[in-house]
Amino acid sequence: METDRVIPQHVAIIMDGNGRWAKAKGLPRNMGHAQGARVVERILEDADHMGIRYLTVYAFSTENWSRPDPEVKALMNLLRTYMKTSLAKCAKNNVCIRVIGDKSRLDEDLQRAIAGLEEATKENTGIHFQIAINYGGRDEIVRGVRALGERIAAGELRPEEITEQMIAASIDTAGLPDPDLLIRTCGEERISNFLLWQGAYTELYFTQAAWPDFTKEELERAIDAYNRRERRYGGLKG
Numbered sequence: 001m002e003t004d005r006v007i008p009q010h011v012a013i014i015m016d017g018n019g020r021w022a023k024a025k026g027l028p029r030n031m032g033h034a035q036g037a038r039v040v041e042r043i044l045e046d047a048d049h050m051g052i053r054y055l056t057v058y059a060f061s062t063e064n065w066s067r068p069d070p071e072v073k074a075l076m077n078l079l080r081t082y083m084k085t086s087l088a089k090c091a092k093n094n095v096c097i098r099v100i101g102d103k104s105r106l107d108e109d110l111q112r113a114i115a116g117l118e119e120a121t122k123e124n125t126g127i128h129f130q131i132a133i134n135y136g137g138r139d140e141i142v143r144g145v146r147a148l149g150e151r152i153a154a155g156e157l158r159p160e161e162i163t164e165q166m167i168a169a170s171i172d173t174a175g176l177p178d179p180d181l182l183i184r185t186c187g188e189e190r191i192s193n194f195l196l197w198q199g200a201y202t203e204l205y206f207t208q209a210a211w212p213d214f215t216k217e218e219l220e221r222a223i224d225a226y227n228r229r230e231r232r233y234g235g236l237k238g
């Protein structure tokens with residue numbers, strides 16, 4: 001029943017399969033990433049039109065640095081271009097952008113572009129778009145726990161005062177709702193260190209489609225599947 005359909009408030013996506021998509025077409029891997037970046041822009045608009053309030057995508061993991069240098073450079077350049085060209089679009093579409101992950105390892109010009117984009121869009125009231133760059137769920141928890149540890153060392157906090165809410169507020173997604181639905185493309189059925197803390201109750205949806213082939217129809221199918229699931233939180237139907 002279309003009218004009863006619940007639109008998840010927060011959708012997260014592991015965009016997998018750019019390389020396989022390119023290989024299947026006899027193209028260099030980087031063409032897969034470039035096409036993937038175009039799909040990101042389209043899906044952001046589709047998600048916004050569908051009423052999704054938060055979209056979080058995994059663009060570059062802490063493990064991705066171990067890829068061949070030219071591929072890392074190409075991915076960073078795609079992200080650089082995205083940061084530089086998306087400002088006008090974000091202003092027009094009222095998108096609020098946040099980058100999650102450890103930004104300190106990124107080139108300084110990219111860090112500056114990210115800071116500028118976050119600052120310029122922070123009051124926007126449309127869809128919240130989180131891009132995970134140099135992101136790892138474990139790394140994020142380590143950084144958050146260290147920050148709390150510093151407060152303990154400074155005498156501002158006692159260990160027994162630490163709560164789940166405090167940890168949630170100490171990690172990169174502070175202030176954001178947890179994802180309701182996590183989509184992973186291209187057949188793998190793993191979390192791969194994405195949103196480990198936040199994903200405790202997230203519904204998972206896996207599709208065979210490679211990310212560059214992902215469409216609005218695929219997103220609709222994921223939301224339909226989400227609606228068919230019984231939503232349970234520790235025994236009580238949510």
Ligand code: FPP
Binds near residue numbers: 040060131
């Ligand atoms: C996984 O495919 C994808 C990535 C590691 C990068 C995702 C990046 C983009 C879609 C482009 C940039 C993003 C933005 C936000 C503009 P893979 O290379 O692991 O594919 P494979 O498993 O088939 O080799």
